[in-house]
Amino acid sequence: MPTSQDQLKKMAGERAVEFIHNNMVVGLGTGSTVKFMVDALGKKVKDEGLTIVGVPTSERTRLQANRLGITTKGVDEVDHIDLTVDGADQIDKRFQGIKGGGGAHLWEKIVAINSDKNMWIVDESKMTDQLGSFPLPLEVIPYGSKQLFKRLSNKGLNPKFRMKDGQHVLTDSKNYIIDLYLHQIDDPEKLASELDHMTGIVEHGLFLNIVNTVIVGYESGPKILH
Ligand code: 5RP
Numbered sequence: 542m543p544t545s546q547d548q549l550k551k552m553a554g555e556r557a558v559e560f561i562h563n564n565m566v567v568g569l570g571t572g573s574t575v576k577f578m579v580d581a582l583g584k585k586v587k588d589e590g591l592t593i594v595g596v597p598t599s600e601r602t603r604l605q606a607n608r609l610g611i612t613t614k615g616v617d618e619v620d621h622i623d624l625t626v627d628g629a630d631q632i633d634k635r636f637q638g639i640k641g642g643g644g645a646h647l648w649e650k651i652v653a654i655n656s657d658k659n660m661w662i663v664d665e666s667k668m669t670d671q672l673g674s675f676p677l678p679l680e681v682i683p684y685g686s687k688q689l690f691k692r693l694s695n696k697g698l699n700p701k702f703r704m705k706d707g708q709h710v711l712t713d714s715k716n717y718i719i720d721l722y723l724h725q726i727d728d729p730e731k732l733a734s735e736l737d738h739m740t741g742i743v744e745h746g747l748f749l750n751i752v753n754t755v756i757v758g759y760e761s762g763p764k765i766l767h
Pocket of ligand 1: 643649
């Protein structure tokens with residue numbers, strides 16, 4: 542029977558936990574792959590009596606970690622983060638990625654840039670030659686967001702507000718999400734710089750030059766890429 546996507550995610554998540562040791566401060570990402578990792582970390586903390594501090598990148602992850610007995614602190618309550626383990630929506634050959642499918646990329650990027658090391662855990666479907674077939678998420682301030690939407694449209698960036706049941710999806714910081722349906726991103730650095738300079742965008746989901754290690758779940762087993 543072929544391995545399911547969830548099994549591949551679980552495999553990557555469980556492998557990542559082997560990089561977490563006693564007394565580490567660990568950034569905990571968000572998403573279904575990270576959920577498997579946090580489950581495995583909770584078990585390791587309990588079985589081996591480890592002292593770990595988790596820095597969650599979303600309320601969802603914080604609740605899960607606390608439920609499993611993992612101590613958590615906010616990003617401003619720790620003086621360093623040894624390693625952050627997070628998922629991703631797409632990763633290219635240079636380890637440039639798109640994140641934010643789960644709408645948590647603002648907190649994820651804040652935790653990531655404050656971490657000594659960053660690791661992504663994904664199933665093989667996330668690896669790509671070119672970024673962009675996954676829509677690029679933007680976290681935007683609600684105030685003026687319709688005007689921002691128009692500016693994005695005029696630039697040909699194909700924006701769509703992320704909605705659920707007729708309501709704007711809200712991030713943990715109570716902002717909106719706009720997804721850009723770009724299909725392919727030829728120059729991620731140029732696009733990132735353009736988005737960095739647009740008033741109203743709090744953060745975009747392009748994560749460039751952030752990650753050192755990727756663990757990919759393949760049918761044949763997890764592969765660690767550096
Ligand atoms: C959340 C993220 C997630 O890490 C990304 O969407 C991957 O999620 P999953 O592991 O569920 O496929 O960036 O903002």
